[in-house]
Amino acid sequence: xxxxxxxxxxxxxxxxxxxxxxxxxxxxxxxxxxxxxxxxxxxxxxxxxxxxxxxxxxxxxxxxxxxxxxxxxxxxxxxxxxxxxxxxxxxxxxxxxxxxxxxxxxxxxxxxxxxxxxxxxxxxxxxxxxxxxxxxxxxxxxxxxxxxxxxxxxxxxxxxxxxxxxxxxxxxxxxxxxxxxxxxxxxxxxxxxxxxxxxxxxxxxxxxxxxxxxxxxxxxxxxxxxxxxxxxxxxxxxxxxxxxxxxxxxxxxxxxxxxxxxxxxxxxxxxxxxxxxxxxxxxxxxxxxxxxxxxxxxxxxxxxxxxxxxxxxxxxxxxxxxxxxxxxxxxxxxxxx
Numbered sequence: 001x002x003x004x005x006x007x008x009x010x011x012x013x014x015x016x017x018x019x020x021x022x023x024x025x026x027x028x029x030x031x032x033x034x035x036x037x038x039x040x041x042x043x044x045x046x047x048x049x050x051x052x053x054x055x056x057x058x059x060x061x062x063x064x065x066x067x068x069x070x071x072x073x074x075x076x077x078x079x080x081x082x083x084x085x086x087x088x089x090x091x092x093x094x095x096x097x098x099x100x101x102x103x104x105x106x107x108x109x110x111x112x113x114x115x116x117x118x119x120x121x122x123x124x125x126x127x128x129x130x131x132x133x134x135x136x137x138x139x140x141x142x143x144x145x146x147x148x149x150x151x152x153x154x155x156x157x158x159x160x161x162x163x164x165x166x167x168x169x170x171x172x173x174x175x176x177x178x179x180x181x182x183x184x185x186x187x188x189x190x191x192x193x194x195x196x197x198x199x200x201x202x203x204x205x206x207x208x209x210x211x212x213x214x215x216x217x218x219x220x221x222x223x224x225x226x227x228x229x230x231x232x233x234x235x236x237x238x239x240x241x242x243x244x245x246x247x248x249x250x251x252x253x254x255x256x257x258x259x260x261x262x263x264x265x266x267x268x269x270x271x272x273x274x275x276x277x278x279x280x281x282x283x284x285x286x287x288x289x290x291x292x293x294x295x296x297x298x299x300x301x302x303x304x305x306x307x308x309x310x311x312x313x314x315x316x317x318x319x320x321x322x323x324x325x326x327x328x329x330x331x332x333x334x335x336x337x
Contacts, residue, residue, distance in 0.1 A: 032067045058093045084119045110145045136243040136305075137267060156245040157307065157333075160324040163242075166307075166333045169193050175221055176330045178313040180232030187228040189221040189291070191310055193334045206296065212271070215336040217295040217308055224288040235291055238309035238323060239275055242335055245322055266300045274298050275306075297336060304337035 025038040027045070035046045051064040053071070061072045077090040079097070087098045103116040105123060110130070114123040131149045134140035140150040157163045167173055175191035195218045201208040223233050239260060241248035251263035260275045279293030295308045311317075312330040 032064060032069070058090060058095070084116055084121070110142055110147065132268075135265075135267065153243070155243045155305070156324070157240070157242045157335075160245075162240075162324065162328060162331075162333065165309075165328065165331055166335050167193065168334075169196055173332055175310055175332055176312050177236065177310075178234045179227050179230075180234040182231040183234070183314065185227045185231045186312075186314060187223055187225055187231075187233055189223040189228070189233070191219065191221045191332055193217060193219045196334075196336070201298075207298065209298065211301055212273075212298050213301045215297050215299055215306060217297075217334055217336060219293050219295075219310070219334070221291045221310065222288055223291070224286075228289065229284075229287050233281065233289065233291065234313045235279075236311045236313040236315075237277065238307075238311045238331060238333075240307040240309065240323055240333075242305035242307050242337075244305075245324060249322055264300060264303060264305070266303045266305075269300070271300045271303075273300070299336070304335070306336040307333050308336065309333040 023041060025043060026040055027036045028039050030036045030046055030049050032049050032051045035044045035048050037044050049066060051069060052066050053062045054065050056062045056072060056075050058077045059074050061070045061074055063070050075092065077095060078092050079088045080091050082088045082098055082101050084103045085100050087096045087100055089096050101118065103121065103123070104118050105114040105116055108114045108124055108127050110127050112122075113125050115121070116123075127144065129142040129147065129149050130144050131140045131142045134150040134152055136153045136155055139148050139152050141148050155163070157166070170192060172190050172192045175189045176186055177189070179185040179187050195216075197216050199206065199214050199216065201212075201214050206214050221235065239248075239252075241262075241264065244265065247265065248262050253261045255261055255274075258276070260277075262273055262275075264271045264273050275295065275297040277293065277295050279291060282290045282292065297306050297308075299306055309331050311328070315327045315330070317326045
């Protein structure tokens with residue numbers, strides 16, 4: 001039994017010794033598609049590595065990073081349209097082709113700068129309106145676009161509500177004023193603007209001047225109440241400009257010959273104008289006396305802003321005050337238009 005065991009061990013040692021002498025595996029590295037393989041006998045061990053695919057690009061298909069094998073097709077460029085400032089551009093890789101379109105500018109306007117029709121970008125500044133200032137007859141209108149920039153100016157007589165006291169021809173209204181002999185008393189007459197005419201002048205009493213015309217107003221006020229009979233009558237006047245009260249007063253000069261001169265600005269031109277007043281009381285007829293007055297104003301042709309008014313002599317009117325700064329409650333006006 002002991003000999004048999006020894007024999008088996010010796011046989012096994014001989015077999016092992018013979019194999020080792022015959023073959024030692026030479027392993028070739030595994031690849032994407034093959035496991036490790038003995039170069040001599042072809043025996044394999046383990047598994048293949050498998051491809052490691054890298055994503056395709058616009059110009060290349062998917063590529064295995066281990067073996068370089070490819071699959072599929074390149075993605076191709078995804079071209080985005082050219083813009084004003086950029087050529088066509090691939091959204092994947094950023095490659096470009098061609099040229100930018102360039103801006104397509106509109107013309108600047110009064111209210112908007114140049115604007116690109118494609119992208120909306122702006123350039124420069126709006127031109128701004130080109131318009132002369134509005135006056136009392138003409139709105140301010142842009143010469144480029146025709147837009148009304150500002151409406152006609154509001155006349156001072158409207159601004160201060162004095163236009164409500166303007167009356168027309170042959171309308172009779174009450175006119176209150178002071179008594180002459182005793183100013184503690186007042187009297188009320190009946191006032192009527194009886195006639196009005198426009199004439200270029202006669203070359204004698206009414207001077208003829210290029211660009212001017214005469215506007216002539218006649219009025220009458222009849223007084224017959226007891227105060228007028230007992231204490232007499234004192235009248236007062238007010239000459240104004242319907243449009244620009246301040247300019248009239250600031251340029252007004254009482255001339256030595258009894259006339260008033262003043263400036264009128266009419267449609268952009270300045271005119272030096274004059275006004276004459278002639279009036280007086282009639283003799284008493286019964287218990288009535290009548291004050292009659294003629295007002296002659298030389299004004300620019302077409303000018304409709306001269307105002308003549310009768311005011312209460314009893315109202316305080318400081319020398320440096322404008323009419324709208326005084327009490328005009330009892331004043332009555334006529335507009336020479």
